[in-house]
Every structure is written in C-alpha cells, then in structure tokens.
Amino acid sequence: MTLLQDAPGAVSSDTAPRRVVDRSDATPRLTRGPGLGLGLAVSWLSLLVLIPLAAVVAKSTGGGWHSFWHEVTTPGALQALKLTVLCSLGVSIVNAVMGTLVAWVLVRDSFPGKRLVEIVIDIPFALPTIVAGLVLLILYGPTSPVGVNLLGTQRGVFFALLFVTLPFVVRTVQPVLINLDGEAEEAAASLGASQFTTFRRIVLPVLVPAIASGTALAFARAMGEYGSMILISGGINRTRVSSMYIYQQIENFDYAGAAAIATVLLVVSLIVLVALDLLQRWAARRG
Amino acid sequence: MANRVARRSRYSLRTLAIAYVALIVALPLIVICWRVVEQGGSKFWDAISSGQAVKAFELTGIVSAAAVVINTVFGVGVALLLARYRFPGKRLLSALIDLSISVSPIVVGLALILVYGPYNGWFGKGLNNAGVKIIYAVPGMILATAFVSLPLVVREVVPVLEEEGIDQEQAARVLGAGARQRFWRITLPTIKWALAYGVVLSIARSIGEFGAVKVVSGDISGAGQTQTATLLVDERAEQLEPGSYQVALVLIAIAVLAIVVVSLIRPKEHQS
Numbered sequence: 001m002t003l004l005q006d007a008p009g010a011v012s013s014d015t016a017p018r019r020v021v022d023r024s025d026a027t028p029r030l031t032r033g034p035g036l037g038l039g040l041a042v043s044w045l046s047l048l049v050l051i052p053l054a055a056v057v058a059k060s061t062g063g064g065w066h067s068f069w070h071e072v073t074t075p076g077a078l079q080a081l082k083l084t085v086l087c088s089l090g091v092s093i094v095n096a097v098m099g100t101l102v103a104w105v106l107v108r109d110s111f112p113g114k115r116l117v118e119i120v121i122d123i124p125f126a127l128p129t130i131v132a133g134l135v136l137l138i139l140y141g142p143t144s145p146v147g148v149n150l151l152g153t154q155r156g157v158f159f160a161l162l163f164v165t166l167p168f169v170v171r172t173v174q175p176v177l178i179n180l181d182g183e184a185e186e187a188a189a190s191l192g193a194s195q196f197t198t199f200r201r202i203v204l205p206v207l208v209p210a211i212a213s214g215t216a217l218a219f220a221r222a223m224g225e226y227g228s229m230i231l232i233s234g235g236i237n238r239t240r241v242s243s244m245y246i247y248q249q250i251e252n253f254d255y256a257g258a259a260a261i262a263t264v265l266l267v268v269s270l271i272v273l274v275a276l277d278l279l280q281r282w283a284a285r286r287g
Numbered sequence: 288m289a290n291r292v293a294r295r296s297r298y299s300l301r302t303l304a305i306a307y308v309a310l311i312v313a314l315p316l317i318v319i320c321w322r323v324v325e326q327g328g329s330k331f332w333d334a335i336s337s338g339q340a341v342k343a344f345e346l347t348g349i350v351s352a353a354a355v356v357i358n359t360v361f362g363v364g365v366a367l368l369l370a371r372y373r374f375p376g377k378r379l380l381s382a383l384i385d386l387s388i389s390v391s392p393i394v395v396g397l398a399l400i401l402v403y404g405p406y407n408g409w410f411g412k413g414l415n416n417a418g419v420k421i422i423y424a425v426p427g428m429i430l431a432t433a434f435v436s437l438p439l440v441v442r443e444v445v446p447v448l449e450e451e452g453i454d455q456e457q458a459a460r461v462l463g464a465g466a467r468q469r470f471w472r473i474t475l476p477t478i479k480w481a482l483a484y485g486v487v488l489s490i491a492r493s494i495g496e497f498g499a500v501k502v503v504s505g506d507i508s509g510a511g512q513t514q515t516a517t518l519l520v521d522e523r524a525e526q527l528e529p530g531s532y533q534v535a536l537v538l539i540a541i542a543v544l545a546i547v548v549v550s551l552i553r554p555k556e557h558q559s
Contacts, residue, residue, distance in 0.1 A: 052398030105304040126542035128495030135315040224391025226498035243393040262394040269389045
C-alpha cells in the first residue's frame with residue numbers, strides 16, 4: 001500500500017500496488033524496514049565520514065579565522081600548496097590531451113597487443129600508491145638503467161602524478177567514443193573536411209563533457225596524492241606536496257596546522273564534486 | 288594521397304599513445320620484475336617469509352577482509368535505499384559517499400585521529416578509558432580502509448538496480464514472497480555481476496591502501512606490529528633495506544590479478 005503513497009501519479013493511497021504508474025513517479029517512500037536500514041546507514045556514515053571530517057574543519061577553525069589563515073600562510077604550507085596546485089593543474093592538462101589521445105587510439109584503432117594496453121591502463125587504479133612510487137624510482141631513480149634520475153626533483157613529483165592519474169580521462173572518454181556513431185564524421189569527410197577539422201568540429205564537442213569530468217577527477221586525485229610522492233620526492237622541502245606537509249604536522253602533533261591544510265584540500269574536493277555534478281547535468285540536458 | 292596521410296597520422300597517434308603508456312606505467316613495471324628476477328629466488332623467498340613480512344601480509348589480509356565485508360553489506364544496503372526509495376537528504380547521502388573517495392588518504396587518517404585518537408580524540412578519549420583502542424590498532428586501520436573504498440560497491444550496484452526496475456520484485460511481492468525471499472531470489476541474482484565487480488575493486492583498493500593506514504596505524508613494527516604490507520614496502524624502501532622490490536612484486540601481482548578478474552566480469556555484466 002505504502003508503495004504508491006504520495007506518488008504524484010497515484011489516485012489515492014488505497015490504490016492497489018498493481019496499478020500501473022510511470023516508474024519514475026512510483027519511487028516509494030520509506031517504510032519501517034528500509035527506514036531502519038537508512039538509520040543504520042546514516043549512523044555508520046556519520047561515525048566513519050561525517051563526524052571525522054567535521055572534526056578536521058572544527059580543528060582548523062578552532063582558534064578562529066585568524067589562526068586558520070596563519071597556519072595556511074606559513075612559508076612551508078604555502079610552498080607545499082603552491083607546488084600541489086601547480087603540479088595538479090599541469091598534470092590535468094597533460095591528462096586531458098594524452099588521455100583523449102589514448103582513448104581515441106583504443107577505440108578507433110586496432111593493433112596486436114591492444115588488450116594488453118587496456119590492462120596496463122587500469123594498473124594505476126589497482127596498484128598500491130607506495131608501489132607506484134617504488135617502481136617509478138627503479139626506472140627513473142639513482143639506479144636507473146636508462147640514466148634518468150628524478151629523485152628529489154619536482155619533475156619526479158609531476159611524473160608520479162601522471163602515473164596515478166593516467167586512467168581517469170581515458171576511462172571517461174572511452175565509452176563516449178564507443179557510443180559515437182560515425183555518420184556525422186562521414187558526412188563531414190565527404191563534404192571535404194580534413195581529418196583534423198572533422199575531429200575539432202564534430203568529435204571534440206561531443207567529448208568535451210567527458211574530457212572535463214575525467215580531468216576534474218584527475219585533478220582531485222592529484223591534489224590529495226600521497227603514497228606515490230614520498231619515495232620520489234626524496235623527503236626534501238622543495239618537493240613536499242600538501243599531503244606530505246599534513247603528514248609531517250601530524251607526526252609533530254601539530255593537529256591544528258595539519259587540519260588547516262586538510263581543510264583546504266577538503267574544500268577543493270568539494271568544489272570538484274559540485275563541478276562534476278553540474279557538468280553531468282549540463283551534459284544530460286544537452287542530450 | 289589523402290589515404291596515405293590518414294594512415295600515417297593513424298600510425299603516429301598509435302605510436303604516441305603506446306609510448307606514453309609504456310614510459311609511464313609498463314616499463315617501470317617490467318624493470319621491477321627484472322630486478323626481482325635478477326636478485327634470485329632465495330632472496331624473493333627470504334623477503335616475503337620473514338616474520339615481519341608474514342605478519343604484515345596477515346594484517347593486510349585481516350584489515351582488507353573486514354573492510355570489504357563492511358563495505359559490501361553497507362554498499363548493497365545503501366544501493367537499495369538510493370535506487371528504490373525517496374527520502375529527505377537522499378542527494379546529500381549520495382554526495383557524501385562520493386566525497387569519501389576523493390578525500391586525500393592523509394586527510395582521512397587525520398580525520399579519524401581527531402575523533403578516535405586515544406589522547407584527545409572526540410570519542411577516542413572515552414573509548415580509551417573504557418579500554419577500547421581504535422587508533423594505533425586494527426580497528427582504526429579497518430575504519431581507514433573502509434573509508435577510502437566506501438563508494439566502490441554502491442556505485443556499481445545502483446545503476447543496475449535502477450535499470451532493472453522493480454517490476455519483478457513487485458510481482459514476487461504480489462505473489463506473496465517475503466522481503467528476505469525477494470532479496471535472495473530476485474535482487475541478488477540481478478546485481479550479481481555488478482556486486483562481484485564492486486567487491487573486486489574494493490579488495491584491490493583495500494589491499495593497496497597506504498596513506499590513511501599509515502597515519503592511523505602509527506606504522507608500528509616489532510612487538511605489537513601494525514605495519515601492513517604496503518607500509519613494509521615503504522619502510523624497506525626508505526631505510527634502503529633489502530626486500531622492498533619482492534614485497535612490491537607480490538602486491539603488483541595481486542593488482543594485475545584484480546584487473547584481469549574485473550575484465551573477465553565486465554562483459555558478463557553488459558550481457559545481463
């Protein structure tokens with residue numbers, strides 16, 4: 001009975017559940033069983049996520065706005081934030097271009113070993129971040145067999161971020177490319193448009209929302225990355241990203257200092273999340 | 288002429304894509320395999336069978352198993368709520384679950400310490416007085432791992448539930464099936480592959496978790512070890528002790544296995 005209660009399409013709450021109603025209008029309200037489930041889920045989520053994150057924000061602003069500002073603008077914190085933001089932006093741009101290119105090749109091209117490339121692309125998602133840092137250091141560290149040493153350089157940090165963010169754009173663009181039917185492209189080509197023009201005018205506009213989502217995800221990931229940074233950074237100030245700065249403050253029991261930078265990172269995550277939501281709505285409205 | 292240009296641009300794009308993926312991911316992985324092989328089988332065995340390593344793998348196993356079970360139960364429950372019911376704050380709940388995976392692992396660790404830390408945590412102080420240890424112990428590590436892999440099951444299951452609709456469940460209900468029967472006979476078979484996919488992703492993510500666990504575990508080695516496999520790799524690599532490559536290789540093998548399993552599950556999910 002309660003199934004259709006208050007559903008806009010329902011005639012009255014006494015209507016039998018068999019009555020055909022548009023599915024979107026039939027989403028029922030909670031009854032007691034599911035209500036209890038929701039209560040449990042919300043409690044668990046509060047204990048695990050909501051209260052701890054609130055504690056971070058509370059800690060960072062506990063001494064007032066002034067002390068928050070002071071913690072965020074200490075030279076060490078500022079340097080770490082600047083490096084993190086610049087590297088994340090740079091990595092996002094590279095990902096937007098190279099991720100789209102890789103997705104294009106995987107969808108439109110066929111060559112032996114393509115399945116292997118598919119698997120390799122997912123590896124950064126599944127690989128522990130500390131292992132990612134270690135393997136990069138083996139090839140691009142002091143004992144490098146190719147003579148490239150990125151240990152303790154900002155280039156090393158940048159490179160490690162490229163590793164961990166590789167799948168994001170590829171995996172968001174790929175399904176859109178697969179679903180793209182080639183008719184418009186063929187029409188453009190038959191009207192004499194060059195390959196590049198066809199891509200720029202026909203394909204790219206369709207891909208833009210997916211590229212933007214993937215890039216935003218990669219940016220968010222890069223901003224908070226920790227595990228893959230610590231080995232290649234060499235533990236020096238010049239290569240210290242925000243998450244490493246926070247870790248150092250935790251080790252020194254300076255929780256207020258750690259919480260201030262953590263709050264900045266949280267706000268960035270939140271902004272990216274909202275932007276993604278808006279992007280998806282925009283893409284859905286565009287059809 | 289145009290054809291030749293097209294072919295040439297196709298080859299150069301292909302080369303560029305493969306070179307990029309190889310330089311960033313594939314080659315480093317090949318080199319670590321080579322290094323481990325170079326050092327030999329007995330070194331490999333020593334590295335992964337020392338008391339510290341065995342304990343680390345054991346801890347990784349316990350923590351991941353607990354986190355995956357929690358996230359599977361929570362994930363299926365929340366997915367059902369999100370797909371089947373409407374309630375105030377639904378979008379907020381959904382957003383909060385999504386947020387958890389984009390929070391920096393170090394921030395996750397800090398957040399948990401601030402609430403459950405034994406000396407000045409919001410709840411931790413009282414819990415500690417009552418003899419319950421969360422931070423610098425296994426429960427905290429489970430919390431941290433559950434936090435970072437929270438949305439993986441939910442996000443796989445919700446779309447399948449939404450696509451499938453509630454017709455079958457309603458039919459079963461009308462025919463007199465109880466809630467439990469409907470879940471085991473109808474809902475679970477429907478979401479089977481999506482659930483399997485989400486669980487494999489959660490397992491891989493849980494075994495690989497590093498930053499959050501590093502903060503909440505205190506990274507203790509020796510007596511009362513809280514050092515997991517990823518933390519062991521970190522310690523050995525930073526202290527330049529031998530055996531980091533070997534443990535890392537085990538973790539790489541697990542990650543690759545997870546990806547292969549997932550790629551086998553995926554097509555089935557699309558069929559159903």
